[in-house]
Amino acid sequence: MSPITSTNTTATATEAIEQAFQCYLNVYFTQRDLTGTLARLSPTITGFGTGRDETAMTFAAVSQLYRRDIEQAPNPITYRLRRPPHIQVVSPDLGLVSAELDLHTMVLDQAVSFQHLRLSLVFVQRDNDWLIEHMHLSLPTQAHGEDEAYPLKELEARNQVLERLVNKKTQELQQALTEIARIATTDTLTGLSNRLKIDAYLDTAIQRAQDAAYPLSLILLDLDHFKRINDTYGHLQGDRVLVELSGLLSATIRATDLLGRWGGEEFLVICPGMTLEAAVERAEQLRAAVRAHVFPGLEQPQTASLGVASYRVGESREALLTRVDAALYRAKLDGRDRVVQAL
Numbered sequence: 310m311s312p313i314t315s316t317n318t319t320a321t322a323t324e325a326i327e328q329a330f331q332c333y334l335n336v337y338f339t340q341r342d343l344t345g346t347l348a349r350l351s352p353t354i355t356g357f358g359t360g361r362d363e364t365a366m367t368f369a370a371v372s373q374l375y376r377r378d379i380e381q382a383p384n385p386i387t388y389r390l391r392r393p394p395h396i397q398v399v400s401p402d403l404g405l406v407s408a409e410l411d412l413h414t415m416v417l418d419q420a421v422s423f424q425h426l427r428l429s430l431v432f433v434q435r436d437n438d439w440l441i442e443h444m445h446l447s448l449p450t451q452a453h454g455e456d457e458a459y460p461l462k463e464l465e466a467r468n469q470v471l472e473r474l475v476n477k478k479t480q481e482l483q484q485a486l487t488e489i490a491r492i493a494t495t496d497t498l499t500g501l502s503n504r505l506k507i508d509a510y511l512d513t514a515i516q517r518a519q520d521a522a523y524p525l526s527l528i529l530l531d532l533d534h535f536k537r538i539n540d541t542y543g544h545l546q547g548d549r550v551l552v553e554l555s556g557l558l559s560a561t562i563r564a565t566d567l568l569g570r571w572g573g574e575e576f577l578v579i580c581p582g583m584t585l586e587a588a589v590e591r592a593e594q595l596r597a598a599v600r601a602h603v604f605p606g607l608e609q610p611q612t613a614s615l616g617v618a619s620y621r622v623g624e625s626r627e628a629l630l631t632r633v634d635a636a637l638y639r640a641k642l643d644g645r646d647r648v649v650q651a652l
């Protein structure tokens with residue numbers, strides 16, 4: 310072989326290796342294409358190393374590392390070669406590439422950068438293509454602490470970033486759960502507590518009343534002839550009246566009472582610590598407030614009927630609710646616009 314031919318052959322091999330190298334950077338860093346990356350590897354690849362530990366010795370193990378790497382950080386990695394890669398043709402079918410890179414990417418929405426990474430690749434010629442026979446990527450030494458095989462300092466910093474991210478996500482999740490709980494326990498029309506919340510609150514109130522032997526009263530209010538409002542003014546106007554009524558009732562009860570929409574045009578007030586007499590008095594105030602209220606859009610004043618019941622020791626939630634409902638029923642039967650206390 311003449312020297313000229315030898316030089317030309319080397320030049321051709323250098324170009325081919327550089328091309329193979331650029332192709333590897335493109336499929337691995339830019340495209341994050343696992344299949345494309347694995348196609349750049351020799352089936353007899355001897356290893357893939359980072360830091361001081363050789364972490365893979367076979368094609369299967371190397372593939373596994375590439376898979377994990379690309380799956381965990383699928384975003385494109387921006388790389389910058391700090392100078393042209395150093396390419397050395399060792400023999401007609403063996404070449405070395407050394408390069409120094411800066412990398413930048415996003416992992417879990419966080420910017421991650423590495424500078425002065427050193428990448429060494431051994432290329433072998435197979436079927437007119439140059440494939441990677443060995444790869445070694447060294448992390449920047451300044452990131453390693455003393456006696457550290459891995460750049461723990463860097464990992465600590467990233468750990469803090471991840472911790473902040475986990476805290477932020479946990480907080481967002483808690484806010485979402487609070488919002489879901491609020492939606493699940495709120496009546497969509499009036500914004501008052503719905504039956505789910507009423508039941509839970511009532512169970513707690515009953516338990517407390519039983520444990521501490523203090524009174525607990527319920528007031529059940531139902532607007533009179535509400536169907537007429539719907540029939541005369543339409544369902545939307547009926548809705549507005551219910552919203553208006555819930556505002557009126559909210560303004561009339563104590564902060565310690567719970568007002569909820571029991572259903573349709575029925576509203577329940579749970580009054581912990583309130584005796585039957587005091588609850589009847591409060592129910593009278595509510596009745597008078599409804600009667601005196603001018604409901605926008607309605608020509609006639611409205612009235613409401615109310616039942617009142619106080620908890621009896623040992624009584625179940627259902628029994629208490631049945632009694633207050635029966636009292637309301639009697640208020641309706643007795644002519645409406647009145648308060649009846651339960652037997």
Ligand SMILES: Nc1nc2c(ncn2[C@@H]2O[C@H](COP(=O)(O)OP(=O)(O)OP(=O)(O)O)[C@@H](O)[C@H]2O)c(=O)[nH]1
Nearest residue numbers: 531532533534535536537539544545547548573574
């Ligand atoms: N607009 C509106 N109407 C509702 C809603 N929920 C229930 N209703 C209506 O409330 C009306 C209740 O009618 P009834 O049970 O006959 O009671 P009422 O007309 O108030 O008569 P009394 O209770 O006997 O005085 C029905 O027409 C229901 O369709 C609601 O969310 N919006």
